[in-house]
Amino acid sequence: MIQPIGFKNKPNILGSVDKCECPKCLNISKWNLLELEKYFTLFFIPIIPIGSNYRIMCEICNHQEILSKKHFINYKKKLDIEWLFSENEITAQERNLKINEINIIIEKAKINKLNTSPEERKECKELASKKTDEELLTIYFKERYKYIPAMITAVKSEIEKRNLTNEKK
Template sequence: MIFIFGYHPITKIEGPVEEHECPNCHNTKHWLLGKMTYYINVFFIPLIPTRTEHFKICPICKFKNEITREDFSIAKDFANLNKEAVHSDMTEQEYEKRLKQLHT
């Protein structure tokens, strides 16, 4: 019987977070929040997660800045709010109101 094993990451981008200058490409853009989970797979099906990296990434040059799990969970709500604001017709007042709710 033949088994095909592998090890590969699956990346999930949560959304845009704060805007700052990239130390690599020197562009000022909203960085993206993401996480990369590495899996052991059998027959190309991811089965067992082995480790997870949390990061912010430059959307221009893909420079990654790793962050802690705690910082990721704090920034995730902010990224989801920004993603919703970009993909919907949220007003500036509604955005500011929801942003204040996140900080309290």
């Protein structure tokens, strides 16, 4: 039996916004800005938009990071500036100035997200010290996207301390 009503996500890839290391595949690649619009459907036809969520996506492995609307808007501004520049509506100097302003805002937001308390860092360091060599290498090289940055830093430190850097898996 066919259901006459339902929901559908419609992805919109808006363009490349940054080049950085992917926490999943560990490649340095461009990241696409992605808007997922959710629609109410009637007989599989999108009728009414009922919301959106925002992400950036690695071009190589399609790993996605969720963005707040505020961060999405900043990345969208970067795309708009690049478009204005490509259409010769702003000069290279204006483009660089505007892009740098937005990059500062984005970097501040990333730093705020990465900040952890000294207690959390100490806890991560203790946890990493209890892991086996194999677990450390797996976390760092295969599953780092599953962990908070403080844990990855602690794992990296423990790998270097144990001299395991040449045993990359």
